[in-house]
Amino acid sequence: MRIKYVVSILLIVSIAILVATYFFPSEEKRVKKQFNLLSEWVSTYPDESTIGMALKMQSVGTLFDEQCGVKLPVDSLSGNYTREEISSHAARYRARFSKLSLDFFDLDITFPENGVAKVNLTARLTGQTRAGERMSETREIKCVLKKIAKNWLFTNIEVIEVLRK
Numbered sequence: 001m002r003i004k005y006v007v008s009i010l011l012i013v014s015i016a017i018l019v020a021t022y023f024f025p026s027e028e029k030r031v032k033k034q035f036n037l038l039s040e041w042v043s044t045y046p047d048e049s050t051i052g053m054a055l056k057m058q059s060v061g062t063l064f065d066e067q068c069g070v071k072l073p074v075d076s077l078s079g080n081y082t083r084e085e086i087s088s089h090a091a092r093y094r095a096r097f098s099k100l101s102l103d104f105f106d107l108d109i110t111f112p113e114n115g116v117a118k119v120n121l122t123a124r125l126t127g128q129t130r131a132g133e134r135m136s137e138t139r140e141i142k143c144v145l146k147k148i149a150k151n152w153l154f155t156n157i158e159v160i161e162v163l164r165k
Contacts, residue, residue, distance in 0.1 A: 104122070
């Protein structure tokens with residue numbers, strides 16, 4: 001009889017812990033979710049409808065702060081961009097591809113201060129242009145996200161130039 005109570009209590013505690021972690025994710029999981037959404041919304045597939053593409057491109061802007069600093073190895077493309085400009089650039093770039101996939105790996109997330117997340121990661125962009133050419137790029141990236149109104153938003157993105165032999 002006592003064993004049934006102990007097992008029941010352990011089962012209830014286990015379910016409570018699972019529910020708490022699912023409905024109240026850690027800040028690290030919330031930051032990772034932003035990268036997952038960015039990956040999902042930037043990626044495109046041949047059977048995607050025009051309306052679906054437009055909705056994804058509109059959604060991309062919601063992941064960024066009002067102004068986001070972008071630093072690229074090409075200085076002429078570096079600068080501060082509004083979320084609307086980021087959505088517009090993403091849509092133009094994405095339209096050149098019949099298939100495009102953005103994946104993030106090795107996310108190293110730190111929280112140097114309250115409401116700020118710094119993330120070092122590897123990003124891989126692969127795709128096929130409408131002309132049939134294949135493309136694959138892998139880059140090291142540093143991102144800063146800030147928690148604004150309960151949402152983690154990208155405020156700075158820097159592509160790290162890796163030296164090659």
